[in-house]
Amino acid sequence: MSVALVLTLLAIALLVLGASLCTFLGRQDRAALAVGTGTSVAASLAGIAGAAWALVQRTEETLVLPWRMPVGAVSIGLDPLSAFFLLCIFLVSGLSAIYGEGYLRGFAGRRRVAAAPAFSGLLAASMAGVALARDGVLFLLAWEAMSLSSFFLVTFEGDREETRRAGIVYLVASHVGVVPLLVLFVLLAVPAGSFGFADIAGAGxxxxxxxxxxxxxxxxxxxxxxxxWPLHAWLPEAHPAAPSSVSAVMSGVMIKMGIYGLLRTLTFLPDPPAWWGVAMICVGIVSGVGGVLHALAQHDLKRLLAWHSVENVGIIAMGIGVGIVGRANGHHTVAFLGFSGALLHVLNHGLFKGLLFQGAGSVLHATGTKDIDSLGGLMHRMPVTGATFLAGSAAIAGLPPLNGFVSELLIYAGAFTGAVELASPDGLWTLSVVPALALIGGLAAACFVKAFGVVFLGEPRTPAAGRAHEASASMQGAMVAGATLCAVIGVAPLLAMRLVEGPGAFVAGGGGLPGGVGTLLAAVTRVSAALVAGLAVLAALRRVLLRRRDVRRSATWGCGYEAPTARMQYTAASFADPVLKPGEFLFDRHRHADLPEGYFPRAARVESHRGDLAADRVIRPAVNGLLTLFRWAGFLQAGGVPRYLVWVLLTVVVLLVWQMGASW
Amino acid sequence: MSLDADLLLLLVIGIDLFIGSTGRLVARIRACALQGLVLAALPLAIQGTGVLTGGQRIAHTGMAVLATLLLKAVAIPALLVYAMRKSGVHRETQPETSLHLSLLMCGILVGLSFWIGAVMLPSAGAGSSPLGVPAGLATLLVGLYLTVTGRTEITQVIGYLVLENGVFVIGQRVLGEFPLVVELGVLLDVLVAVMLMAVLVVFANRHPEDEAQDAPAAAIGGRR
Amino acid sequence: MSVVIDIAVQAGLLILLPLPMLGLINVVKSRVAGRRGPPLLQPVFDVLRLLRKGAVYSRTTTWVFAFGPMIGLVATFLAGLIVPSAFPTSPFGFPADVFVVAYLLGLGRFFTMASALDTGSAFEGMGASREAAFSAMAEPALLLALMILCIPSRVPSFGDAFSALPAAGGLLRSPGLMLAALALGVVLLAETARIPVDDPNTHLELTMIHEVMVLDHSGPDFAFIQIGYAMKMYVLGAVLVHLVLPIPQDGWAAPALFIVGQAAVAIEIGVIESIMARLRLSRVPQLLIGACVVAAVGVLVLFTGGRP
Structure with missing residues (x-):
């Protein structure tokens, strides 16, 4: 057993230990929080060390455990793909644990706080289990543990109606999702003769x-x-309902376990046809554009961030799509660029989305609201949260010199190389990623200018926003660490490439780092360094220029109007309107207006809401149809024994008749 | 020579997109006339692959160019403008936003026709422009789209005209030369259709019920 | 040695040319309107005066307000170094630099919008909102046009693309490139907030886009904004010039031809502003979506015509 695997297992053991200690500590909120945070941080350090070790050493090993289960041996293992996702899991959940220490303390005395660190630990442990599992049964068990522990986290504030609703939606969605996976593993196990991943992959x-x-x-x-898209409908419900430290983990890494599963499945299927890649590209474009447009339409900060997860998963899907198309054509560079871009975006999204959810949590903590339009001017009172949120915003919009840019650049490069090197229809498909990414980038920038600008800049729109206070030290620490990591990957992408190189090549089907990638990333470093240096020079110049000059503070220029109020500021809804208007047909739009009428108009109001077309027009009718069907089928289950006996009798008779008919 | 044909065909696609993106009827009709002009120039830009030679060929091409020019670029647009003035409808009566959708749809249709052109109908002769089939299909599909989504008679007829232009381009590109008689027949059919429409529009406009309506309502409500 | 000259020419043009380009636009507009107009170097004088002035800051603003103009200028300056100017290749170019340039411009825009929102003014919020909307719609057109430019040379870099252009026969031989140039022209007008997208001369804050975003900036900050704005026009103009004019690899004709080309871009903008009215705001998306569709058709034409 390698050191890496030992460290990872140690991390999982620590997490489980911490979780059980938390449950024993029960009502002692502070103690449970301290124990939970301590074990989580220790586990994360061990896990990060193990995963990084495995990535650098290119560890590939499988361990068959000496337990017997009804369906065969249980095995775990490490390879570059697992190690990379383990790194993401431990990194983000470690940062969130530190953040949660401060964030959850706010709930002390009001709720059973111990539940949050306990289930967070279990969530991290089960995600690590998913990444380590080397057979279908263990995989599904860990998967189920992951879904359940996150369900309890979503319903942490279960005394609120909307939270309970979100929890139910999440639980149902998770279990609906398991059905195809069960079928999938059975389907794969039949030709392989076992559920073991090695056998499945070997069966070819x-x-x-x-x-x-x-x-x-x-x-x-x-x-x-x-x-x-359109399977995302649960996501914007469930993620905002969870406590912010948990939303960070769920959006940051938990949904990426879906990506992990998809990539793992791809390693079982040796020769993917190109149309799989095309399908992934289409899914990615629809998720990406749809996600960011809906994010723009949101008024709730955490919902907005949840929708951005749909967008970023779309970007990842585009990368995977380019990778599959490259692999199908036997072109290693295209495959590598696509897959490694997607994988790096998994890590990047974990970092900046974790950071942004933490920032949103700090805002919620400080003001009691996550309604964007009742905030404003928080930068003055929460400088650290504001600055880190700004860093996260620029990163998620894919701007240099931060990390989001690097992964998008890799996907761009893969798409372009595909367009140049592959035969016509495939090349055109990979090229279609370029305008989609550009549009998503532009819209994401618009969305985060809106979110950051309306929440942190300007004047407070409500008294609550004016009374905000900066987050606690541990929360600040986690956010600063997240922002720093975003900047490090952006400035030194070659370092990040060392992490992604192994898994990227692994999924791309062998081969190493294609030539040119190193030069490209070195150039990114130069540009980033030049940006920072240029900014420093300009800042110094400005300081020199303004020294001993007349520099005054005054009111904002109101174009001649002398009595502005904070309510006159542009709101998030009005900011997003020009962007959304041309895409109006993509929404389920509800608008209600009492417009001013007559010479002496009374108070006027306009209410608008842009709903989710997929959820409202596809998922909801489908669910309603199912419910009707179930209600109709309900008469079967009358609750009385005589009725059930009738069913048994009827079944026997029908079977007999059928058998007779068949043999006749 | 091939380049000129390429450019003309690109212009045809560009006009399709413009027609799809504007709501003003005058602009649409003018664009239609311009498209007619481009189509009239098209036979001059391609080298014939047909059986006709020498003087016959020149006469044939000349006739085709002249007839196309007269009907597509002059007569039909003039009739349409006349009908439009009479009916008092100056804009497509759809809300502003759906023009974005319409432009996007036209873009998608153009993309689709490039795909069809590449996959299903490989380019005709070796000497001809590879844009021929896609441009013709795009024009045809955009015309169909306009006809289907048009809310007024005039916009529907404009769509029909664009559709016919598409048939014209495809015919020329696939067959090398369109038989003159067939083309003239189609042209005359279109002319008759447009005239009928004009008569209908003008006649309907004289209807007492319509005159009772006030002008803005007529403009907003359109003709249907 | 020649590298030193290359760098000097590249940086020198980037520093010297943008502001006079703005001046030239105003000269052209004045002449068309029958006025004598300001001197060619008026924007330079304006910027120098602004740099010598003090500044007034709103009490609402934070450090983001001061950072906006600086990041905008630095990002655009870097983009200007990367995009080839006098010669078809830039000494600072590298593979995949087209994406980097597009995102550098995006970085500048992001912080300009953020600093507009920092003032808490409804007008500036309005401007930022429009800028966000229109630039998001222009972005796909820009990248598609750049793809059309780069696919023939097989490397997503300005230097390779421009060097390969004359061999492929230049603009006139490729219908795809013509559509790319058309789309780029629209993007140039939209990104630099010129007519028909935005009117830099309007006096009503409600109708502005770019000008209203920078209402509160003063002194050196405003000078940075003006320089950055002019450089943005220069950068996008440079791409257009190389696309249209076959500029030789070396010799003194290249810088001369490039300057003539940039002047032509400025004159073109001036003429458009003189003869056209601004589009209604609700019609601008139509123009930008149109540019995207045109660029997409250009890509299709490129692929249909068989890639070289």
Missing amino acids: IARAGLATAAFVLALLGFGLKAGF
Whole structure:
């Protein structure tokens, strides 16, 4: 057993230990929080060390555990793909644990706080289990543990109606998602003769029909967890309902386990046809553009961030799509760039989305609201939260010199190389990623200018926003650490490439780092360094220029109007309107207006709400149809024994008649 | 020579997109006339692959160019403008936002026709422009789209005209030369259709019920 | 040695040319309107005066307000170093620099918008909102046009693309490139807030886009904004010039031809502003979506015509 695996298992053990200690500590909120945070941080350090070790050493090992289960041996293992996702899991959950220490303390005395660190530990442990599992049964068990522990986290504030609702939606969605996965593993296990991943991969699923069925099932089951459009409907409900430290983990890494599952399934299927890649690209474009447009339409900060998860998962799907198309054409560079871009975006999104959810949590903590339009001017009172949120915003918009740019650049490069090197229809498909990414980038920038600008800049729109206070030290520490990591990856992408290189090549089907990638990333470093240096020079110049000059503070220029109030500031809804208007047909739009009428108009009001077309027009009717069906079928279950006996009798008679008919 | 044909065909696609993106009827009709002009120039830009030679060919091309020019670029647009003035409808009566959608749809249709052109109908002769089939299909599809989504008679007829232009381009590109008689027949059909429409519009406008309506309502409500 | 000259020319043009380009636009507009107009170097004088002035800051603002103009200028300056100017290749170019340039411009825009919101003014929020909307719609057109430019040379870099252009026959031989130039022209007008997207001369804050975003900036900050704005026009103009004019690899003709080309871009903008009215705001998306569709058709034409 390698050191890396030992460290990882140690981390999992620590997490489970911490979780059980938390449950024993019960009502002692502070103590439970301290124990939970301590074990989580220790586990994360061990896990990060193990995963990084495995990535650098290119560890590939499988361990068959000496337990017997009804369906065969249980095995765990490490390879570059697992190690990379383990790194993401431990990194983000470690930062969130530190953040949670401060954030959850606010709930002390009001709620059973101990539940949060306990289930957070279990969530991290089960995610690590998913990444380590080397057979279908253990994988599904860990998967289920992951879904359940996150369900309890979503319903942490279960005394609120909307939270309970979100919890139910989440629970149902998770379990619907498991159905295709069950079928998938059974389907794969039949030709392989076992549930072990090594056997499945070794069986070399050659039959096109079987492989396609497996891919489609994986896309459905894992796509539901990842939040691909239109399977995302649960995501904007569940993520905002959880405490912010948990939302960070759920959006940051938990949904990425869907990506992990998809990539793992791809390693079982040796020769993907190009159309799988095209399908992934289409899914990615729809999720990406749809996600960011809906994010723009949100008024709730955490919902907005949840929708951005749909967008970023879309970007990841585009990268995977480019990778599959490259692999199908046997072009290593395209495959590597696509897959490594997608993987790096998994890490990047974990970092900046964790950071942003933490920032949103600090805002909620400080003001009691997450309604964007009742905030404003928080930068003055929360400088650290504001600055880190700004860093996260720029990173998620894919701007240099931060990390989001690097992964998007890799996907761009893969798409372009595909367009140049591959035969016409495939090349055109990979090229279609370019305008989609550009549009998503522009819209994401608009959305985060809106979110950051309306929440942190300007004047407070409500008294609550004016009374805000800065987050506690541990919360600040976690956010600063997250922002620093974003900047490090952005400025030194070659370092990040060392982490992604192994898993990227692993999924791309062997081969190493293609030539040119190193030069490209070195150039990114130069540009980033030049940006920072140029900014420093300009800041110094400005300081020199303004020294001993007349520099005054005054009111904002109101174009001649002398009595402005904070309510006159542009709101988030009005900011987003020009962007959304041309795309109006993509929403389920509700608008209600009492417009001023007559010469002496009374108070006027306009209410608008842009709903989710997929959820309102597809998912909801489907669920309603199912419910009607179930209600109709309810008469079968009358509750009395005589009725059940009638069913038994009827079944026997029908079977007898059928058998007779068959033998006749 | 091939380049000129390329450019003309690009212009045809560009006009399709413009027609799809504007709501003003005058602009649409003018664009239609311009498209007619471009189509009239098209036979001059391509080298014939047909059986006709020498003087016959020149006469044939000349006739085709002249007829197309007269009907597509002059007569039909003039009739349409006349009908439009009479009917008092100056804009497509759809809300502003759906023009974005319409432009996007036209863009998608153009993309689709490039795909169809590449996959299903490989380019005709070796000497001809690879844009021929996609441009023709795009024009045809955009015309169909406009006809289907048009809310007024005039916009529907404009859509029909664009559709016919698409048939014209495809015919020329696939067959090398369109038989003159067929083309003239189609042209005359279109002319008759447009005239009928004009008569209908003008006649309907004289209807007492319509005259009772006030002008803005007529403009907003359109003709249907 | 030649590298030193290359760098000097590249940086020198980037520093010297942008502001006179703005001046040239105003000269052209004045002449068309029959006025004598300001001197060509008026924008330079304006910027120098602004740099010598003090500044007034709103009590609402934070450090983001002061950072906006600086980041905008630095990002645009870097983009200007990367995009080839006098010669078809830039000494600072590298593979995949087209994406980096597009995102550098995006970085500047992001912080300009953030600093507009920092004032808490409804007008500046309005401007930022429009800028966000229109630039998001222009972004796909820009990148698609750049793709059309780069695909023939097989490397996503300005230097390779421009060097390969004359061999491929230049603009006139490729219908795809013509559509790319058309789309780029629209993007140039939208990104630099010129007519028909925005009117830099308007006096009504309610109708402005770029000008209203920078209402509260003064002194050196405003000078940075003006320089950055002019450089943005220069950068996008440079791409357009190389696309349209076959500029030789070396010799003194290259810088001369490039300057003539940039002047032509400025004159073109001036003429458009003189003869056209601004589009209604609700019609601008139509123009930008149109540019995207045109660029997409350009890509299709490029692929249909068989890639070289």
